[in-house]
Amino acid sequence: MRLEPLLLFLAFLLLDVSGMAPGITFGDSGELAAAGANLSVAHAPGYPLHALLAKAFGSAFPWGGWAYRTNLLTAVLTAACLAVLASALRLAGLSRLSRIGAVLFLGLCGLWRHSSSVTEVFGLHLLALSAAAWVVCRFPDRLWEPRPAAAVGLCLGLGLANHHTLVLALPAVLWQAWQRRPSGTKLWPGLAAGLILGCCGMACYLYLPIRSLADPPLDWGDPTTIERFIAVLLRKDYGSFALTVDGGASASRWSQVPRYLGFTFKELGAPASALALIGLAGWRRLATPVTLGFPVLLAVLAGPFFLFLGNPPFDSQTSYALERFFLASWVGAAFLVACGLQTLSELSPRAAAALLAVPLVSAGLGLRSWSMRWDLAAYDYGRNILKTLPEKASLFMDGGDDTFYSLAYLTQAQAMRPDLRLADRGGLVFRSPYGPDFRGLSRADKEGRRLAVETPLAEAGALFYSTLKDALLPGYALAPVGLLRKPARSGGLLPPDPWDFYSLRYSEPLLERxxxxxxxxxxxxxxxxxxxxxxxxxxxxxxxxxxxxxxxxxxxxxxxxxxxxxxxxxxxxxxxxxxxxxxxxxxxxxxxxxxxxxxxxxxxxxxxxxxxxxxxxxxxxxxxxxxxxxxxxxxxxxxxxxxxxx
CATH class of the missing domain: 1.25.40.10 (Tetratricopeptide repeat domain)
Structure with missing residues (x-):
């Protein structure tokens, strides 16, 4: 039994590494890998714990590029999360078959497989959540005592120094603590211990102003003043409850519930969904001090309530960004799946054991849609842009996270093309060429500042844009040059066509998914x-x-x-x-x-x-x-x- 978590960890780590991306992928991967490589400040809220851990892990494992190392870190974190979750289920009184089955249903679903293979903050987020759940299951009747409360507080505090949504686990912990409190127990020692250790964990946010003062290559929001620090911490550039800057119109809040249920059913599958319902009905028959409210609140608050709170739109961009956020709620659902399996095993042990084949077969059939082993599309995209730019060129990016982050990784973490000058026209990601006051200017003044900086570069023939717009600079047409555009006057010379030197390697199943x-x-x-x-x-x-x-x-x-x-x-x-x-x-x-x-x-x-x-x-x-x-x-x-x- 003591070897069970270790064996699960090694099994999932091996699976994670076998499907792990070889480098950067689309999304935040390039930025987070670069932030780890040079201890920078990533996009709000900065993800300080992830940056520190990525730097430590990448320095201790000096093989491969930084993206490979941070991908491996994600694989380690998600495998550890599943091992800790299995141990928590054991402490909750669930049998070996039921807890291993629940971990298989969760750890082999396509979204978990994909999230385990790329650099993202969700591996650390899920490990912090599972660790807090383990403490709850280990001390279900003693959570008001100082030591268990301090342990939970530290798990949640460190988790909040990585991802804000971990706060949604707090009501579940408090519910368990309140429901199982011994009579006559003093609450304030435990509250104080939990609060103090939680604040100690969140103290990682001090990393943001400290590193920002050192002028790192990536410095989102420049959080060197209290006002800017709070703006980064609360994600003011996004809107505190928004997932992306763009997106369609919001729908009815209640429409978020079927949205969550539909996607959960699609990813976890009908058997796991049915087992969760059986577990929900049969939890009270389980000989466990863990209350039903604990896993239910974990699942509901981190899932449909999170969607209800933010009410994100239903466009494809936002819907895809949402998917990773469902993983935390499925940790709570795993308790119910395990209980459902245990209930079924009491009626038919063979049927329950046979169900373990379902996630194995499903993962095998969906291999090509989640394995990132040969995903080189984001890397090729960044390299193709670098191939387009002549020596000592200036590239100004007019939006596009994948452009920002792939180039941030290649130029900062991999030290490619130090001759280039890179800037984003929003003045957020790279060092702003528009001056330290740019973000506080009015829209008209920002445009004037952009023209003042970019026009001389265009006149010198050194300016390139990454943009989908037809015009940015008055008096200049935007001539296509590969994936970029170059401001050019009528009859002006353009660089050679770079298309023959481009590489584009992508997978059709990944494209479809x-x-x-x-x-x-x-x-x-x-x-x-x-x-x-x-x-x-x-x-x-x-x-x-x-x-x-x-x-x-x-x-x-x-x-x-x-x-x-x-x-x-x-x-x-x-x-x-x-x-x-x-x-x-x-x-x-x-x-x-x-x-x-x-x-x-x-x-x-x-x-x-x-x-x-x-x-x-x-x-x-x-x-x-x-x-x-x-x-x-x-x-x-x-x-x-x-x-x-x-």
Whole structure:
């Protein structure tokens, strides 16, 4: 029995390493690896404990790049979490078969497998939660005593120094402590011990101003004053309850409950969900001092209540970002799954044992959608950008976390291209070239400051942008150069086309499963289309845009970008009197956005110029229907219909 946690740890660690990413991946991976490598301040709330632990682990394990080391750290943390959870389930009175089964259902689900293979803060978050649950199960009747209370406080405090959402576990701990308190017990010694040790754990946040004063390469929010420190701590740039800066409109708060239940059912599967319900019904028959409220509150507060509180929108970007947050609630659900297995084993031991094969088979069948072993797409993306930039160039990034973080890792942790000057136009991620007061300026003053800094660089021919916009700098067109754009005046020379030197390695199953893969890989054909459009190759450019849409059908930024490029293609084709290409471009805009008045009108004009009166009448009638107050448009539609005849 003593070997059980160790064996589980080693088994899951081996599995984690076998599917571990070889380097950076999409998302926060590059930033967190860079923050660990050079002890920087990551995005709010800074994740100080993760940065310190990553630095210590990466220094003690000096093999491979920093991303490989921090990926390995995640593998160790998540494997340790499952071992600690199994030990907690044993302390709660659950049999070996039931606790191993619960750990298998949790640790082999696709989301857990994926999260165990990449650099993220959730491995440490889950370990802190499991450690707190272990203390609760070890001292279920003594949580008001100073030592157990101090242990729980330290677990939660350290966990909060990594991820704020661990505070949602506190009500479950307090419920257990209150329900099982011995009569006559003094509460204040335990409260004091828990509070003091919790504050000691959260003291890791002092890392933020201390490191920020040293001017690290990444310094989100520059938390060197009390005001800026609080802004970083409370995630003011995001909104304290928001998961991303962008996102669609929020829906009804109650719609978050079926959202959580649906995704949980999809990931954990029908057998685990059924076992959790059986465990919920049969918990009171279990000979355990752990109250039912403890696992239920863990599951509910870290799951549907968290969603109810933040009420995040249902767009694909936010939905994908949400997935990792469900893992903490599933730690609570694992208690119920274990109880369900134990209840079933009392009725039919063979049936309960047979159920252990379900997560094993499921993990094997889903291997290609969660294994990150050959995921090189984010690394290739960052390297491709570096290949695009000539010596001593300046790259200003106009949004895009994957651009920020992949380049932060490659240039700071891997020391590639020290000749480059990198900046983000928001003045958040890299050292701001706009001055220390930039973040406090008004929108208009910020734009003025940007122009003052960027215009001389453009005049010197050293400026490149990473952007999806068509214009940023007055007087300059943004010419496509590989994945980037370069401000250029008419007739100016551009660098050689870098596409032949690019590498793009991605997995179709990962593309299908993971939103961030789709959102980034779709950028390649979009930028290829921009290059072809600049060469007047309208139909080839449209083919690339169609490919982009097929790669990222649910990517929010893609539809407006593709629509805008198609409009430009149509306009340029009209200028050349290439009516076939113009028709194809405007028809594609109308298909993409049936409510696009201007596109229908332009399509009608293209048909009109070809004297194709029937389709002209139909297109202009569509446009007139979208703008019934426009009498001129109605007259054109009627005129085209008369010319078309009966």
């Amino acid at each position: 993971h939103y961030r893969h789709r959102a980034l890989v779709a950028l390649y054909p979009v930028m290829t289309a921009a290059r072809l459009a600049a060469q007047g190759k309208t139909l080839q450019a449209m083919s690339e845009l169609s490919l982009a849409r097929s790669l990222g059908p649910d990517v929010p930024w893609l539809k407006p970008v593709v629509g805008r490029q198609l409009e430009v293609l149509g306009f340029d084709a009209v200028q050349r009197k290439d009516w076939v290409s113009a028709e194809a471009a405007y028809a594609a805009v109308c298909e993409l956005d049936p409510g696009h008045l201007k596109a229908w009108r332009n399509l009608g004009a293209v048909y009109w110029n070809q004297a194709r009166w029937r389709p002209a009448a139909e297109a202009l009638a569509k446009a007139s229907g979208l703008a019934p107050e426009d009498r001129e448009l109605a007259g054109l539609a009627a005129s085209a219909a008369r010319r078309a005849g009966p």
